[in-house]
Amino acid sequence: NETATKCAGCGVAIQTESPEKLGYTPPAALTKETVLCQRCFRIKNYNEISSVTPNQDDFLKILGGIGEKRALVVHIVDLFDFEGSLIAGLHRFIGQNPVILVVNKIDLLPKAINVNRILNWVQKQAKENGIRTSEVVLCSAKKNIGFDRVIEAISSYRGDRDVYVVGATNVGKSTLINRIIREYSDLEAELTTSPFPGTTLDLVQIPLDDGRYMIDTPGIVYSHRLTEIIDKQDLKTVLPDKPIKPSVFQLNEKQTLFFGAFARFDFVQGQRQSFTCYVSNAVPIHRTKLDNADDLYAAHKGEMLSPPTADRIGDLPPLVKHAYRIPKGSSSEVLISGLGWIAVNSDAGAQIVIHAPKGVKVAVRSSLI
Numbered sequence: 427n428e429t430a431t432k433c434a435g436c437g438v439a440i441q442t443e444s445p446e447k448l449g450y451t452p453p454a455a456l457t458k459e460t461v462l463c464q465r466c467f468r469i470k471n472y473n474e475i476s477s478v479t480p481n482q483d484d485f486l487k488i489l490g491g492i493g494e495k496r497a498l499v500v501h502i503v504d505l506f507d508f509e510g511s512l513i514a515g516l517h518r519f520i521g522q523n524p525v526i527l528v529v530n531k532i533d534l535l536p537k538a539i540n541v542n543r544i545l546n547w548v549q550k551q552a553k554e555n556g557i558r559t560s561e562v563v564l565c566s567a568k569k570n571i572g573f574d575r576v577i578e579a580i581s582s583y584r585g586d587r588d589v590y591v592v593g594a595t596n597v598g599k600s601t602l603i604n605r606i607i608r609e610y611s612d613l614e615a616e617l618t619t620s621p622f623p624g625t626t627l628d629l630v631q632i633p634l635d636d637g638r639y640m641i642d643t644p645g646i647v648y649s650h651r652l653t654e655i656i657d658k659q660d661l662k663t664v665l666p667d668k669p670i671k672p673s674v675f676q677l678n679e680k681q682t683l684f685f686g687a688f689a690r691f692d693f694v695q696g697q698r699q700s701f702t703c704y705v706s707n708a709v710p711i712h713r714t715k716l717d718n719a720d721d722l723y724a725a726h727k728g729e730m731l732s733p734p735t736a737d738r739i740g741d742l743p744p745l746v747k748h749a750y751r752i753p754k755g756s757s758s759e760v761l762i763s764g765l766g767w768i769a770v771n772s773d774a775g776a777q778i779v780i781h782a783p784k785g786v787k788v789a790v791r792s793s794l795i
């Protein structure tokens with residue numbers, strides 16, 4: 427089809443191949459008189475926003491555009507992948523505008539967790555990553571926890587500013603915004619889209635009841651997060667949907683844990699000790715001897731070691747090593763961005779190696795839990 431069909435709503439070129447990309451429309455919808463992309467269709471018919479993924483350039487232009495306005499920025503991050511989902515260098519783009527950091531998915535942590543401890547950890551972590559916040563709010567968009575505080579924080583910092591909601595993909599931005607739309611906006615007024623200068627994108631504007639707007643920006647894709655480089659089907663396994671039951675392993679040195687075929691943890695050297703894995707309980711953990719681990723992976727990835735299964739394992743980048751020495755007496759966690767983390771409460775210290783798909787961020791941090 428040479429003369430590309432355009433969406434009657436936002437003008438984007440219609441395509442029927444990739445549901446996750448801009449301009450997608452199911453082929454059957456092409457026969458309709460007015461063709462809308464799926465995103466505009468949902469906005470129009472359900473007043474509901476779904477996430478789109480722009481290219482990095484457009485995203486940065488949008489962030490830069492916010493810097494030229496009087497805005498309140500609501501930055502949503504995923505507690506399950508905190509470092510991976512933070513927008514690094516946010517302030518370079520948005521200038522002096524205030525930021526509310528909304529930390530979503532707190533429902534995933536074990537019930538007994540101390541909220542103040544998490545709050546302190548988030549504040550410290552945000553600071554270390556160069557994010558200045560007017561306020562930090564913990565919430566669960568899915569389980570409706572802390573939602574009122576999100577709204578309170580927005581009203582107390584907003585003044586006469588428009589509210590821009592920014593976040594990486596899969597942090598729960600749409601879930602949260604749809605909740606806000608349902609509870610707080612004037613539903614009589616329709617959601618509108620307006621083109622954003624200098625980009626191929628239009629932003630969704632949600633009218634609030636005082637005549638101002640909340641603006642949903644597209645989710646940024648960070649390829650350093652495992653969740654962004656795997657198949658949709660595997661994403662369901664990797665994204666936990668209920669509180670994580672941590673798996674505790676007592677390991678001797680020279681033992682290895684495989685997380686499906688996605689990643690591997692080697693306890694290379696140290697006294698026998700326990701390691702606690704905070705990974706979706708749908709991802710099977712397989713324990714073996716370090717000496718066997720290379721052969722086991724080569725022979726059984728995609729089968730005994732899965733997901734990903736054999737048909738998709740070829741799409742996973744090869745695993746690369748990240749070596750760490752966890753000092754004596756520290757309590758640390760090793761994050762594998764998008765997959766979860768492994769807690770090392772080490773009285774005796776430990777030498778460990780993480781094998782993660784090439785490009786996926788791996789980092790040691792002080793303990794969240």
Ligand code: GDP
Nearest residue numbers: 477531566567568595596597598599600601667
């Ligand atoms: P977006 O890409 O940021 O717009 O994210 P979505 O709203 O589409 O959510 C991404 C995934 O995270 C979906 O599988 C949601 O069900 C899930 N999700 C969203 N909010 C929460 C939450 O508060 N807790 C949990 N456990 N999952 C959530």
